[in-house]
Every structure is written in structure tokens, then in C-alpha cells.
Amino acid sequence: MVAPNSSALWNALKGIVCVYKPPETSVRKLRTQLILKICASLNEADENQFYRPFKPYTSSTTELIQKSVDRSIDLKEHPLVYGPKFDELDLPVSWSNYLGWNTSGVLLFGLRSGTQFAKYIRENRSTRAYRIKGVFGQATDNGFKNGKVIERSTWRHIKHFQFDRILSSMQAAHQKKMFEMCGVDMQSQLAYELAAQGPIRPVNSKIPIVYGIKCVEYEGPGFTLEIQCINEYESYLVELIQEIGIRLHSTAHCTGIKCIRHSYFTLDHALLSKHWDINNVLKNLNMCNSILEENEHVLKQKSIALR
Amino acid sequence: MGLSTDYVLCFLQKMFPSILKQLIRNRTVIKQSYSSFKDVSTNGTSITQILKNEIIPLNTDENKKLANDTEEKLPTTKDPGEASVELSETDRVRALNQSTVRDYSGVYPYIRQGSIFASSINDSDFLKELLKLGVNFYKLEKNLESIPFIQGLRFEDVKDHIILLKELGLETHAIGNVITNNPFILKEDLEDLNVRVNYLQYKKFTNAMIARIIEKNPNWLSQSTQEIDNKLGFFQSNFNLSGDEVRLLAVSCPRLVTWELEKVKLNIFVLKEEMGLLPEEMKKVILKKPKIFLNGQHRLLKTFDYLHNTMKIAIETIVETPEILTCRQTRLMQRHMFLEKLGRVQYNPKKPNYVALTTLVSGTDSHFATEVAKSSVAAYNEFLKSL
Numbered sequence: 001m002v003a004p005n006s007s008a009l010w011n012a013l014k015g016i017v018c019v020y021k022p023p024e025t026s027v028r029k030l031r032t033q034l035i036l037k038i039c040a041s042l043n044e045a046d047e048n049q050f051y052r053p054f055k056p057y058t059s060s061t062t063e064l065i066q067k068s069v070d071r072s073i074d075l076k077e078h079p080l081v082y083g084p085k086f087d088e089l090d091l092p093v094s095w096s097n098y099l100g101w102n103t104s105g106v107l108l109f110g111l112r113s114g115t116q117f118a119k120y121i122r123e124n125r126s127t128r129a130y131r132i133k134g135v136f137g138q139a140t141d142n143g144f145k146n147g148k149v150i151e152r153s154t155w156r157h158i159k160h161f162q163f164d165r166i167l168s169s170m171q172a173a174h175q176k177k178m179f180e181m182c183g184v185d186m187q188s189q190l191a192y193e194l195a196a197q198g199p200i201r202p203v204n205s206k207i208p209i210v211y212g213i214k215c216v217e218y219e220g221p222g223f224t225l226e227i228q229c230i231n232e233y234e235s236y237l238v239e240l241i242q243e244i245g246i247r248l249h250s251t252a253h254c255t256g257i258k259c260i261r262h263s264y265f266t267l268d269h270a271l272l273s274k275h276w277d278i279n280n281v282l283k284n285l286n287m288c289n290s291i292l293e294e295n296e297h298v299l300k301q302k303s304i305a306l307r
Numbered sequence: 308m309g310l311s312t313d314y315v316l317c318f319l320q321k322m323f324p325s326i327l328k329q330l331i332r333n334r335t336v337i338k339q340s341y342s343s344f345k346d347v348s349t350n351g352t353s354i355t356q357i358l359k360n361e362i363i364p365l366n367t368d369e370n371k372k373l374a375n376d377t378e379e380k381l382p383t384t385k386d387p388g389e390a391s392v393e394l395s396e397t398d399r400v401r402a403l404n405q406s407t408v409r410d411y412s413g414v415y416p417y418i419r420q421g422s423i424f425a426s427s428i429n430d431s432d433f434l435k436e437l438l439k440l441g442v443n444f445y446k447l448e449k450n451l452e453s454i455p456f457i458q459g460l461r462f463e464d465v466k467d468h469i470i471l472l473k474e475l476g477l478e479t480h481a482i483g484n485v486i487t488n489n490p491f492i493l494k495e496d497l498e499d500l501n502v503r504v505n506y507l508q509y510k511k512f513t514n515a516m517i518a519r520i521i522e523k524n525p526n527w528l529s530q531s532t533q534e535i536d537n538k539l540g541f542f543q544s545n546f547n548l549s550g551d552e553v554r555l556l557a558v559s560c561p562r563l564v565t566w567e568l569e570k571v572k573l574n575i576f577v578l579k580e581e582m583g584l585l586p587e588e589m590k591k592v593i594l595k596k597p598k599i600f601l602n603g604q605h606r607l608l609k610t611f612d613y614l615h616n617t618m619k620i621a622i623e624t625i626v627e628t629p630e631i632l633t634c635r636q637t638r639l640m641q642r643h644m645f646l647e648k649l650g651r652v653q654y655n656p657k658k659p660n661y662v663a664l665t666t667l668v669s670g671t672d673s674h675f676a677t678e679v680a681k682s683s684v685a686a687y688n689e690f691l692k693s694l
Contacts, residue, residue, distance in 0.1 A: 020692055022637070065480070066439045076425040080438060083421035083445025104694060267692050274672060 006046035006085065009278050013038070015114040016096070016121075016288040017281055020270035023104040023256070027095055034109060034276055035088050041278040043084040096121040097128065097262055100234025102144055105130075105259030106270050111285070117292065120299040125201055126263035127211060129228050132254060134241045136221045139251035143238040153251045155221050163223070166247050167213050174210045178202070201230060208232045210240075222255070263298050264291050421445035423454055433462045440469070441483030453490040465493045471500060476518035489525035499531075506532040510539075511550070516558045524561035538564050545575065546590045560597035573604040582611055588626045596629040609636040618643055620654055624664070634668040642667055642675060645690050649680055 021030055068078065075081055096108040096118035110118025136155035140147030176186065178200045184191045194200060199211050208231045217224040225244075227237070238254050245252025260267055269291075271284045292298060424444040428434045437457075438444070447453055472482045485492060492500075507517050520527055527535070542564070543553050557564050563571070578584050578592065593600065599607060613636050614620050625631065631639075646652045646662065653660045666679055676687035 022691075022694060024637075065441050069435060069439050075428045075435065075438065078428075078438065080441065081421060081425050081428050081444045083443075087419065089417075270692065272688060272691055 004045050004049075006042055006049060009042060009045060009282065010086065012282055013091075013278075013285070014112045015110070015285045016117050016292060017109045017111055017114075017284050018262075018265045018269040018271065018288050019107050019109060019276070019284075020267070020272050021099050021104055021107040021259075022273070023102055026101060027098055027107065030107070030273070031093050031095065031109065032088075033273065035091050035093055037273075037276040038111075038278060038281055039084070039086045039088050039091060042086045045278060046085045047079070094118050097259075098233075099259060100257075102146075102254075103234050103257045103259060105257075106262045106265050106267060107259075108262060108265060108288075111281075114285075117299060121263070123205075124299065124301060125205055125230055126298060127199065127228055127230050128232065128259055128263075129226065129261035130232070130237060131216075131256075131258045131260050132225045132227060132237060132241060133256040134223055134225070134244075134252050134254050136223070136245060136248070136250050136252050138253055139242065139245070140253045143235075143242050143253055145253060145255045147253070151251050155250045158248050158250060160215070160218050162248065163215055163218060166244060167215060167225070170244075171210060171213050178209060199230075205231055208236045226260075264295050420448050423448055424457075427458065433460065436462055437483075437486065440486065441480040443483070443487045446487050447490060450490070456494065457490055460493065467497050468493050468495075468500070471497065471504075472521070475504065475521060476514055477522055481522045485521065485525040489529060492525065492528055495529060500528055503528050503530075503532055503535070506535065510554070512554060512557070516554065519558055520561040524565060526565050527561060530565055535564070538568070541568065542593075546593050547586060548590065548594075552590075552594060555594065556597055560601075563597050563600055566601060570604075571600050574600045574602070574607060577604050577608050577611075581608060582615075582622065584622065584626065588622075591626055592629045592632075596633065599629060599632045602633065606635070607632060610634060610639060612636075613639055613643075618652075618654065620664070624654075628664050631664045631668050639668070641691060641694065642679075644694070645676075645682075645687060646680055648690065649682060651680060 017034075019030070019034065021027065065080070069075065072078060092112055092115055094110050094115040096110060099105065099107055108118060108121060110116065135145075136158060137153055138149050139151040139153075141150050179186050179191055179194070181202070182194065182200060184194060202209055208229060210227060210229045210232075212226075212228040214226055215223060216226050225241075227240075234257065237257055241252050241254045265288065269284070269287060271280060421444060424434065424447070428438065428444070434444075434457075447457065469482060472485065473479075477485070504517060507520070508514075512520070539553055539557065542548060542556060548556065575589075578589055584592065610632055611625070614625060614631065615622065618639075643652070646667075651660060651662065653662055654664065655661065656663075662679060667675070670678075672687060673684045676682050676684045680687070
């Protein structure tokens with residue numbers, strides 16, 4: 001087998017990578033981890049290509065180093081002087097969606113020239129789907145499971161159909177609000193034409209809008225919601241769960257938030273952090289780039305109505 | 308005049324702020340007598356007053372005369388010399404804004420780590436000798452203080468140090484590693500180094516032990532015998548160790564002896580007060596796995612918390628296998644929850660399907676998924692994404 005050329009690998013490293021973010025880490029930490037792991041595996045490929053003998057220190061290494069010093073003309077290029085070929089500062093990486101501390105799930109990173117794609121995806125405000133787990137009966141001070149319990153209440157009166165009714169009314173309120181913000185009457189032909197073109201997006205990236213919300217699982221006090229939304233952030237989703245609890249004459253808090261879809265990228269595409277070596281990253285990069293090529297509107301929307 | 312001047316001014320301010328700005332700018336150019344607004348207001352005329360003088364001649368021809376009067380009046384209130392200074396100041400600022408020259412005095416080019424020694428290695432024989440020993444100059448350059456120190460040395464200065472290290476039984480690449488990690492060992496007096504080595508020999512460390520200690524902990528010889536003695540004494544008195552046990556500890560984990568004492572004390576507090584270990588148990592833990600004292604206290608406590616409170620593992624078991632305390636809490640949680648999902652949680656060695664804690668913690672994910680959990684790697688990866 002021919003050892004892969006590290007420069008060729010580096011040149012191929014342009015585009016979007018879809019990774020899995022575990023809960024209780026920050027996106028920034030994940031970014032540094034990704035950079036370090038990619039650079040480490042690139043340097044390993046580089047060392048395997050040229051300086052394999054230096055790697056495991058044995059007594060024969062000493063002789064090899066001495067020989068290499070005597071033989072080489074320009075010592076600037078010696079691996080012990082120049083250090084690893086790929087520096088962490090050489091690899092620009094930016095994220096296209098920000099997940100909070102407690103959120104897990106699909107996260108998109110742009111590598112090198114792919115940082116532009118990451119920016120376009122971010123500014124294009126594509127829809128994301130979340131799976132949110134919650135528990136009725138207890139309210140915590142920060143709305144999440146790691147907070148202090150400040151209130152207890154009964155939850156056995158909540159039936160599945162009541163739950164669904166509240167959720168559908170919330171969804172309808174959001175949709176109606178979107179049409180109102182467009183200045184279109186809900187009963188008009190114009191509203192129909194707008195709706196036929198796809199979801200209406202808010203102009204501002206600060207306004208969260210929920211397009212779909214439904215209960216996928218309700219057992220005992222625990223429940224799981226699936227939410228499709230735009231411009232959301234972690235505290236908004238936590239507050240949403242709290243509000244649902246109050247509307248059902250009870251209290252609720254969140255136990256887990258997971259992003260299961262970001263535009264066309266799902267959990268199946270996401271790469272676990274233990275797989276962040278150069279080969280897997282490049283595979284993932286090619287897959288993500290082909291998805292972007294198939295669906296160009298992820299990067300740029302042509303229709304004005306959708307903006 | 309139909310409209311009052313105040314009204315016009317107000318209208319302009321509201322609707323055309325750009326015109327107003329232009330007017331103010333023109334004023335500074337045409338009427339050289341004006342200085343900044345602050346000076347005018349101290350003289351008793353408000354900004355609106357100036358603007359009034361400004362706008363009236365532009366709006367109505369009738370008031371031209373009036374404006375000319377004010378124009379003549381105002382220069383008298385100012386000192387002409389001061390005004391010229393003011394103008395040159397504004398001109399200078401404008402020139403600065405328009406020019407492409409920027410102030411780069413605080414900006415330096417980015418120097419890559421490893422490039423300082425790379426620039427001088429071809430000319431210096433001393434650096435070449437160090438390179439032959441296997442000194443990693445890239446790593447050396449991380450500590451900025453070491454750069455001028457190494458560059459100021461000659462081979463004659465350090466020859467005896469290297470011979471001493473060689474006589475202690477270190478291999479050549481190990482000497483390079485020592486210098487890479489602690490270049491200031493070359494700064495120490497040769498007699499001091501001999502005294503420190505003699506101290507270890509006096510404390511009945513064999514030569515092989517001393518070589519291992521220096522190889523694993525290059526900072527050891529930079530500390531005085533008094534400091535080393537104090538630290539060895541600290542471990543001996545805190546854990547009730549015998550002489551042999553102290554030697555065992557120093558050889559098995561030389562880094563711990565020179566580790567920051569405050570951090571070690573915090574970890575001792577975690578073990579003693581927060582976990583509630585007995586002195587004999589503490590001794591067992593430090594002799595079996597001294598490495599856990601090098602970790603952060605919060606990490607240690609988090610792992611223990613998960614082991615004891617969630618996985619329900621008795622303290623006696625943890626003391627028997629202290630290596631599980633080195634595992635991260637997230638890794639422990641992932642593996643425990645996967646076993647829980649499969650219904651394979653059995654940490655009691657007397658019952659069937661027993662899962663040993665050491666095998667749970669050690670090994671790669673594929674080994675864990677196939678051998679310990681009797682499942683597949685794909686299933687485990689799928690499970691990790693569902694967390």
C-alpha cells in the first residue's frame with residue numbers, strides 16, 4: 001500500500017463537515033478538538049511518508065538521528081527542528097449553527113474555503129429539527145434537568161389528546177403570526193401562493209419561528225417532542241417546554257435537547273468525535289459537498305418570498 | 308420671512324441631517340474664525356445660534372445683510388492665532404484619514420514555532436551536537452525563556468553535564484529528551500547535580516532507579532536536595548509509607564514527587580474527606596495508581612460520584628481497582644448506559660455475566676462493544692449518537 005501524500009490530503013480538505021456534538025461541551029471546544037485531531041493525523045501521515053524511523057524511540061533511533069544530521073545539507077528541514085508540518089493555526093474552521101452547552105446533535109463545520117459555505121448556510125437560515133425530552137411535574141430554576149427543583153405539581157391529569165391540542169394550537173399561532181408579519185390575509189389567494197412556495201422565513205435572524213411541533217412519545221411524566229424551527233436557540237426551546245407545562249396546568253422541565261436535522265444533514269451523516277481522523281473527515285467532507293451540490297438552495301435562496 | 312428660523316432649523320435637523328452636516332462642514336472651511344463648538348459655547352453663544360447664522364443666508368436673500376454683520380462680528384470674539392492652530396489641527400486629522408498610511412507599530416509578523424532555531428542551526432556546531440543527541444528544537448521553542456539561554460551556550464559549558472547524565476546510565480536519546488523538557492538542567496552547577504544524585508544514592512536508590520527517575524522526570528535534578536527531601540517526607544508522613552514504599556512511589560511515578568504540592572493536597576482532600584477513604588485505603592490507592600493524584604480534583608470527584616452514586620459500586624471495590632478513577636466520567640457514563648440498555652449491568656463478581664470494572668474502562672470502543680457488551684461496534688456508535 002502506498003502511504004498517502006499529506007500535501008494531497010491537505011489540498012482535499014476544503015468544504016463542510018457534519019459532526020456530532022455530545023451534550024455538555026461547548027462548540028468552541030469541539031472546534032479546537034477537531035483542528036487538533038485533523039492536524040495530528042495529517043502530521044502522522046507526513047511522518048509516515050518521510051520520517052518513519054524517528055517515531056518510536058529505540059536505541060537505533062540515536063544512530064539514525066546522528067546519521068541524518070551528518071548526511072543532510074540543510075538542517076532547517078530536519079523534523080526535530082522544523083517540527084510538525086501542519087500547524088493548528090493554519091487550519092481555519094468555522095461553525096454554521098451554534099448549539100448550546102446542553103444541546104447535542106448535528107453540527108456543521110466549514111473547513112478552509114468551506115468556511116464560506118458555512119457562512120452562507122448560517123445566513124440562509126435553514127430549518128432545523130429537534131428532539132426534546134421533558135418531564136412533567138417538576139420545575140427547575142434554569143428549566144433544565146441540572147437545575148435546582150423549585151416547584152412540584154401533579155401531572156396525572158394530562159391526557160395525550162390534551163397535550164396534542166395545546167401543541168397544535170401553538171403551531172397554528174406561529175404560522176398565523178408569520179402570515180400577519182407578511183401583511184397577507186390568511187384567506188386570500190396571495191397567502192395560498194406564498195404558502196405553496198415553502199415555509200415563510202422571518203427577515204430577522206433573531207426571531208425564532210416554530211413550523212411544526214408534535215409529541216412523538218408520552219409515557220408517565222416523561223415526553224418527547226419533535227420540533228421544526230428556524231432561528232431557535234437553546235434557552236428558547238427550554239422556555240417552550242416550560243410554557244407547555246404551564247399551559248397544561250402543571251410544570252415541566254427539559255431533560256435533553258438533540259438536533260436531529262439541519263437542512264439536509266441528519267444524524268446519519270454526523271461524525272462521532274472518535275472518528276475525527278483525516279480519512280473519515282475527508283469521506284464526510286465529500287459526502288457533505290455532494291449534498292450541497294445537489295441542493296444548491298441550501299447556500300442561496302432564489303425566491304424573494306422565502307427570505 | 309414666512310417661516311420662523313427656529314422652525315426651519317428644526318425641520319432641517321429632522322429631515323435632512325446630511326444637509327445640516329454639510330453646512331457645518333462648509334462653515335469650518337469658509338469661515339476660518341470659528342473654532343470648535345465647545346469654545347463657542349463657553350463664549351456664550353449656543354450651537355443653534357451658530358447654525359442660525361449659517362442657515363439664514365442660505366435660505367433667504369433678505370437676511371444676507373444680517374448674516375454679514377454676524378460674520379464680521381464673530382471674528383472679533385476670537386483670537387486669530389488660536390483659530391489658525393485649530394485649522395491646522397483639523398487639516399492634519401483629515402489628511403490622516405484620507406491617507407493609506409496606517410499605524411502598524413503594535414503589529415508583528417507571526418513567527419512559527421520552531422523557526423528561530425531553524426534560522427541558526429546550519430551555522431552553529433553546538434546546536435548540531437544537541438540535535439545529534441535528539442533534542443527536539445520545536446518543543447524547546449515553546450518555552451520562550453529557553454531560546455536565548457540555549458543560544459548563549461557553548462559546547463564546552465555543557466559537555467560535563469551531558470557526560471554526567473551519560474554516566475548515570477541514560478541512553479543518548481533519553482538525554483536529548485531530558486534537555487528538551489528541561490533545558491535549564493544545563494544551567495545548574497555541576498557540583499549541585501552531583502550532590503543531588505548522591506542524595507538519592509544515600510537514600511538507597513539503585514542506579515537503575517535513578518536513571519528511570521531522571522528519564523521520566525527531567526525536572527527532578529533542578530530541585531534542591533532540601534526540596535526533594537521535604538516532598539518525599541510529605542508523602543511518607545501523609546500516607547504512612549515505609550522506606551521501600553517511598554522508593555517504589557518515587558520510581559513508579561517520579562512526576563508526582565515534584566508536582567505542585569497544593570494540587571496534591573486538594574486531591575488528598577477529595578480522597579479523604581469527600582470520598583471518605585481510610586488511611587490504609589489511601590495508602591493502597593497511592594501505591595497502586597499514583598497517577599490519579601496528577602489529575603484535577605473536579606475530574607476525580609466527578610468520576611467517583613458517578614461510580615459510587617449511579618453505578619452503585621462500593622468504596623472497597625474502588626480501592627481494590629483504583630485505575631477506574633483515572634477514567635473520564637463521560638466515557639464511564641457512555642459505557643455504563645450502553646450496558647444498561649442491553650441489560651448487562653452486573654458488577655458483582657459472584658454472579659454470572661460479571662463485567663470486570665477494569666475491562667469496562669480499558670480498551671478501545673470496538674473491543675468494548677464486541678467483547679464486553681457482546682454487541683457490535685455499529686450498534687455502539689448508533690447508541691452514542693442517541694445520547
